[in-house]
Amino acid sequence: MASLLHSLSDLVKQRQETERAAPGNDPGPRGIKAETRKLDFFYGPHQVLFDISLTIPERSVTALIGPSGCGKSTFLRTLNRMNEIIENTQLIGQVLLDGTDIYGPDVDVAQLRKRVGMVFQKSTPFPKSIFDNVAYGPRIAGLRDKKQLAEIVEQSLSRAALWNEAKDRLKQSALALSGGQQQRLCIARALATNPEVLLMDEPASALDPASTAHVEDLIFELKRNYTIVIVTHNMQQAARVSDHTAFFYEGRLIEMGVTTGLFTKPKEKRTEDYITGRFG
């Protein structure tokens, strides 16, 4: 078990070196992009989040880990109010984005979701062409200019590392793409609305190792401009891509810290048990 901890911390260190070597990646102090305060969440009478207070630093990757059913996805959805789509739920507490409560009375939900984009665990391409998939967000935001749309589509697909594979088949149905390509398409689609925060719920869980590596590189690349929150079941992945890690257990935030620290010297026994695979 100790060796596993070690290999994880090696991963983290290795990554930090590459990061330091990469230009334009300034490891200096970062502001707080989002923050939850004393968050409780209920599905009907069933409480699944308890008193979660957590901060998400800007332009960095925050990983949420924890055993299945501990409320990671639920927590993620509270950050862009996707939880409100599910009927009969209740939220107590605050979620702040740039210091403003996103559950405040005059917040436009559609506008909020343009700022806080989301990539789902299962890729969900629309039954439309690749181009129309990526252009969907800008179009519903009112952009009609063909040239601008084409630019955004190209840029988003390039960022999601899909441009080379897709550029000759933009007019074809997105459903004809492979699973990994579809997931990258969904990432491109989320990037096209130019969000400030990107929420990713196990974005690589259905992908093969090569596509996973693709997506991880992508996340690494994206954090220069975006704040990313990622749910993952894969400890190696969390260690590879994240700057901060939060460990959830049975609806509570057990421990949150810099990824290096959490993976090398977890403060809580339960965290250590989980990341070394003793349960979960």
Place this chain on the structure above:
Amino acid sequence: MSKALPAVVRSVSTRGRLFAALCRTAIWSAVGVLAILLACVLWQSWGWLDLSFLTSYDSAIDPRRAGILAGLWGSFWLMILTMFISVPVGIGAAIYLEEYAGDTWVTRLIRVNLANLAGVPSIVYGILGLTVFVRMFGIFRAGGLVQQLTGWEVVAVKVVGIRIPLPLGSAVLAGALTLSLMILPVIIVAAQEALRAVPPSIRHASLALGATRWQTIRHQVLPAAVPGMLTGIILSASRAIGETAPLIMVGAATFLRSTPGGITHLTELLTNFPSVLDAPFSEYTAMTIQVYNWVKQPSDDYRHAAAAGILVLLIALLSLNALAIYVRNRFQKRLSV
């Protein structure tokens, strides 16, 4: 090979073969009866279905000169108006029930009863249409409620140049409204199923990209649901065009030598605007009514006219279905790979 099979397996496969044989019998007897019916109709109408049958009015004295022109145009207008009324209302109701209405006891009551309404016999809708649309509860008759309240005896209103008789009486519009009532439940239920079949993940993905609820419905849900909705519309349109009983109730003429608005040619639909506006308020007959009327006649020759009428009705029905299926497949192709 079969010799090596144990007895149990063999008896299972015998039972399977027996079942398949039963199913085959069922389908072939159904097809057989249908074929015999069609053959009878074809045989009886042989030599009767020609251009003059399609272009002449009914004749009370000479079966040879009786034609289906009035019924053809009557059914055409009935269909057009019925679809114009029932499709927007039905689709709108389905969207409201599925996408907007909460889960209150009222909406639950409506949902449960829609399925029941689809099973109500058409004659009941005929009686309803007679009271509501044809007579309008009698509020417009001399000494009726309207006269008591306003002092005038209202017989018609003029809306942007169109004279609307009040009550509607036996106008095409009254028939179309009645048929609309009859097919609305089917359209609504089918549209609801189609909306429900759109995967929630598509809606969520759209909402997560900052689309409003309306944008999500407009750009994702509706396009995906259109093929299913069209299926309901096809089914109900076929039912409406074949109806006789409710039309008799709401005053479709059994013998008529005129068409709604006096239009007897398709080009007039585009050129003769006043007649087009006038048509919904004209008296009318329908193909089914003419056929029914001919069958009742004592002279045997009218039977041939009836057969020819049935053939025209079937052809109209089949081309309507073919058109709708074509449209639906176009839509499906656009949506899938």
